[in-house]
Amino acid sequence: MKKILVANRGEIALRVMRSAKEMGIATVAVYSEADRNAPFVAYADEAVCIGPAPSNQSYLRGEKILEVCKKLGVEGIHPGYGFLSENAKFAQSVKDAGLTFIGPDPHSIETMGSKLAAKAAARKYNIPMVPGTEDAISDPEMAKKVAKEVGLPILIKASAGGGGKGMRIVEKIEELEEQMTRAISEAESAFGDGSVFIERYVAGPRHIEIQVLADRHGNVVYLFERECSIQRRHQKVVEEAPSSILTPELREAMGKSAVDVARSCDYVGAGTVEFLVDENLNYYFLEMNTRLQVEHPVSEMITGVDLVKEQIKIARGEKLSFSQEDLKINGHSLEIRVYAEDPLNNFLPDIGKLTTYRRPSGPGVRVDDGFEEGMDIPIFYDPMISKLITHAKTREEAIARMVRAIDDYKITGVKTTLDFCKWAIQHPAFVSGKFDTHFVKQYFTPDVLNIQDEEAEQVAALIAAHAFASQKNTVAPSSPALKTSNWKKARLQ
Numbered sequence: 205m206k207k208i209l210v211a212n213r214g215e216i217a218l219r220v221m222r223s224a225k226e227m228g229i230a231t232v233a234v235y236s237e238a239d240r241n242a243p244f245v246a247y248a249d250e251a252v253c254i255g256p257a258p259s260n261q262s263y264l265r266g267e268k269i270l271e272v273c274k275k276l277g278v279e280g281i282h283p284g285y286g287f288l289s290e291n292a293k294f295a296q297s298v299k300d301a302g303l304t305f306i307g308p309d310p311h312s313i314e315t316m317g318s319k320l321a322a323k324a325a326a327r328k329y330n331i332p333m334v335p336g337t338e339d340a341i342s343d344p345e346m347a348k349k350v351a352k353e354v355g356l357p358i359l360i361k362a363s364a365g366g367g368g369k370g371m372r373i374v375e376k377i378e379e380l381e382e383q384m385t386r387a388i389s390e391a392e393s394a395f396g397d398g399s400v401f402i403e404r405y406v407a408g409p410r411h412i413e414i415q416v417l418a419d420r421h422g423n424v425v426y427l428f429e430r431e432c433s434i435q436r437r438h439q440k441v442v443e444e445a446p447s448s449i450l451t452p453e454l455r456e457a458m459g460k461s462a463v464d465v466a467r468s469c470d471y472v473g474a475g476t477v478e479f480l481v482d483e484n485l486n487y488y489f490l491e492m493n494t495r496l497q498v499e500h501p502v503s504e505m506i507t508g509v510d511l512v513k514e515q516i517k518i519a520r521g522e523k524l525s526f527s528q529e530d531l532k533i534n535g536h537s538l539e540i541r542v543y544a545e546d547p548l549n550n551f552l553p554d555i556g557k558l559t560t561y562r563r564p565s566g567p568g569v570r571v572d573d574g575f576e577e578g579m580d581i582p583i584f585y586d587p588m589i590s591k592l593i594t595h596a597k598t599r600e601e602a603i604a605r606m607v608r609a610i611d612d613y614k615i616t617g618v619k620t621t622l623d624f625c626k627w628a629i630q631h632p633a634f635v636s637g638k639f640d641t642h643f644v645k646q647y648f649t650p651d652v653l654n655i656q657d658e659e660a661e662q663v664a665a666l667i668a669a670h671a672f673a674s675q676k677n678t679v680a681p682s683s684p685a686l687k688t689s690n691w692k693k694a695r696l697q
C-alpha cells in the first residue's frame with residue numbers, strides 16, 4: 205500500500221496520517237468546506253474538498269470518496285472513528301472498488317452492529333452475558349415472563365442501538381408494557397429497526413473494554429483493558445489503562461473472552477470488546493466496536509504498540525509481529541477529552557474562535573488534537589478540541605501529571621471541559637478507584653467547579669496578604685493553586 209486516504213477529519217485524521225507517514229505511505233485528505241484551513245488538510249500529501257460542511261454532504265459521501273480514490277490512485281481507506289467507520293455497506297463498496305478497507309470485513313461490522321446478532325455469535329463461545337432474552341421480543345406477556353425470571357429492574361435495549369441509545373429501565377412490572385411500546389417505536393424511528401431485547405439491569409457497574417488486534421492468519425491478541433466508567437450521558441470523560449479493579453486473573457479471563465468475541469465474528473484489525481463489571485467482579489459482554497476508538501491512545505501508551513500501524517499492517521495482509529506473551533503492561537495512562545462545552549451551562553457546546561491555544565508538553569504528556577490557535581471550532585461536528593493523554597509509572601503519578609498538564613493547557617475564546625476533568629480526576633472517589641458509571645451523576649453539580657475556583661482564589665488571597673504583611677514587593681507564586689487561579693482570572697476577562 206503506497207497511498208491511503210483518510211475518510212475522516214480533525215485529530216483522528218492527523219493521528220492516522222502521522223503513522224502512515226512513518227511507514228512511508230502517502231496520504232490523501234478529504235475535507236468539507238468548513239475544514240479548509242484545518243491542520244489535517246495541510247498535513248496530507250494531497251487533499252480534496254468533497255462538499256459543504258454538513259457531514260451528509262461531505263464526510264458521509266462514500267461514493268464521492270471512492271471517486272477521489274480512483275482519481276488519485278489510492279490503495280487503501282482508513283475510516284477513523286464515527287462517520288463511515290462502522291458502515292458495513294461502505295466497507296463492502298470499498299472492497300468492490302478493488303481497494304483495501306483498513307478495518308474489519310463487512311460481515312464482522314454487520315454482525316456486531318446488531319446487538320442480538322453479536323450476542324448470538326458470542327454465545328457459541330461461552331462468553332459471560334447478562335441474563336435476558338436471546339431474541340427480539342415484542343409480546344408484552346412474554347416480556348413480563350422474562351422480567352419475572354431474570355428479576356427486576358430490567359433494561360430494554362434496542363438491538364440496533366449502541367452507546368446507550370434507545371435503552372429503558374423498567375423497575376415495576378406495571379410499567380413494562382408501556383416502556384416496551386415506547387422502546388420499540390423509538391428504535392423504529394431512530395434506527396429503522398424496532399427489534400428490542402431484555403437484560404437484567406446491572407446496578408452500579410464499571411464499563412471496561414478490551415482492545416484486540418486480529419490478523420488474517422488466525423492470530424488474535426488482547427492489548428489489555430481501558431476503564432471507561434467516568435462518562436456523562438454516555439459520553440466518555442476520562443479513560444485509563446489499566447483498570448485499578450482488575451486482578452491479573454480477571455484481566456486474563458476478560459482478555460480471553462474478548463479474543464473469543466473477535467473470533468466469533470471472524471474479526472480482523474483493531475477492535476474493542478465492551479464489558480460491564482459488577483461489584484462482585486462478575487463481567488458480562490455487552491457489544492463490540494468494530495473501529496479504532498477515540499480512547500485508543502491509553503492502550504498505546506501502556507503497551508508501546510502503535511495501533512494505527514498495526515491496522516495498516518493487518519490490512520496489507522501481514523501477520524502480527526508479536527504474540528500475547530510479548531505484551532506487557534508498562535505503567536499507567538490517563539486520557540481526558542477536552543470539549544468546547546460549558547460545564548456550568550449543562551455542557552452546551554461553546555463553539556467559537558480559539559483565541560489562545562497553547563498545549564501542555566513535557567515528559568509523559570501527549571496531545572492529540574486537530575486545531576491551531578486562531579482557528580474556529582466548526583458547529584457542524586463533535587465539539588472535541590483535543591485528547592490530553594498522560595503516561596507515568598504509577599496511577600498516582602499519571603493523575604498528578606494530568607493535573608499539571610491541565611494547568612499548563614491555555615485555552616481562551618471558548619469554554620472547555622478542562623476544569624471539569626481536573627475536578628473529576630482529583631475527586632476522592634476517582635483517586636481511591638471506588639467509582640462506577642454513575643460517578644458524574646452522583647457527584648457533579650456546577651458549583652463544584654466554582655468551589656474549585658474559590659479555593660484557588662482564597663489561597664491566592666492568603667499568599668498575597670502574607671506577602672503584603674511581610675513587606676515584600678514581589679509575590680513569589682510558590683503554590684500551584686495561585687498560578688491556576690491567576691490564569692483563571694485572566695481567562696474570565
Ligand code: MV4
Pocket residue numbers: 334359366367368369403404405406407409410411432433435438478480490491641
Ligand atoms: C447495561 C447497564 C446495566 N445493565 N446493561 C450503556 C451503553 C451501552 N453500551 C450499554 N449500557 C449499559 N448497559 C445492563 N444489563 C448499564 C449501561 C450503562 C452504561 C454502560 C457503560 C457506560 C456507561 C453507562 C451509563 C449508563 C448505563
